[in-house]
Amino acid sequence: MLKVSGLTTGYGKIQILQGVDLNVSEGQIVALLGGNGTGKTTLLKALSGLLPVWDGAIEFDGQPIQNLPPHTIVRAGLTQVTQGKDAYPAMTVEENLMLGAYTRNNKPAIANDLERVYTFFPRLLERRTQLSATLSGGEVQMLVIGRGLMASPKLLMLDEPSSALAPKVVMDIFSTINRIRKSGLSILMVEQNVRMALLLADYGYIIRDGVILLEGEARDLISDPNVKASFLGGTVVDTTRDIKA
């Protein structure tokens, strides 16, 4: 579904990504993991068309998409939910959600997707007429994921969906990400919560200094000694059994 080959990009003259190869197959959750400042957000921005691709290729759904304008990429079915919880505080929950549908004009399909978002996030339905300024951190994270879904993506890219959230809320968010995948979407998820991400994902990539250091089936990465030593610090207990059921 998504095939990235030899991708290089950066800011101004500073190169950040040093030739990244990465794939997401249909229906998969793929985790992109690594420390702070290693190029994860930079990769998502290049995939979204927010940052020029210097070299390499991005193929999505069989078509080259590198350096297409962001709205064209969204329309092709690739949507990024940005890092940080950037809802518009002076707009209602529903107005924020509708912003996600800005590239679309099929009203019945949009209404259908709004209903689907409210099925994934009943809390947003309860709060649909409230200003998003009144939401908790977890609710804002739900809102920005919901807004991403309003673009009707085939592949949703999530940039650190669990960051700065309480453990209980993190469970809710990961559980919903799993349900979104089960509804037929593919997901590329950037995470600092390596343990949870690998427990949920099918496949994982570990990036350092703009280079993919290691990749593999998530279950193999979890038991990899280097991953354990660098990210997991000991034995991993599967805390996600309930949410995967």
Ligand SMILES: Nc1ncnc2c1ncn2[C@@H]1O[C@H](COP(=O)(O)OP(=O)(O)O)[C@@H](O)[C@H]1O
């Ligand atoms: N707008 C920018 N201008 C210049 N350098 C940037 C910009 N955004 C990020 N960087 C640099 O690019 C590198 C990778 O950043 P980023 O992709 O945001 O890391 P991550 O998401 O993995 O934490 C970092 O060294 C960061 O300082």
Ligand SMILES: [Mg+2]
């Ligand atoms: Mg980042």
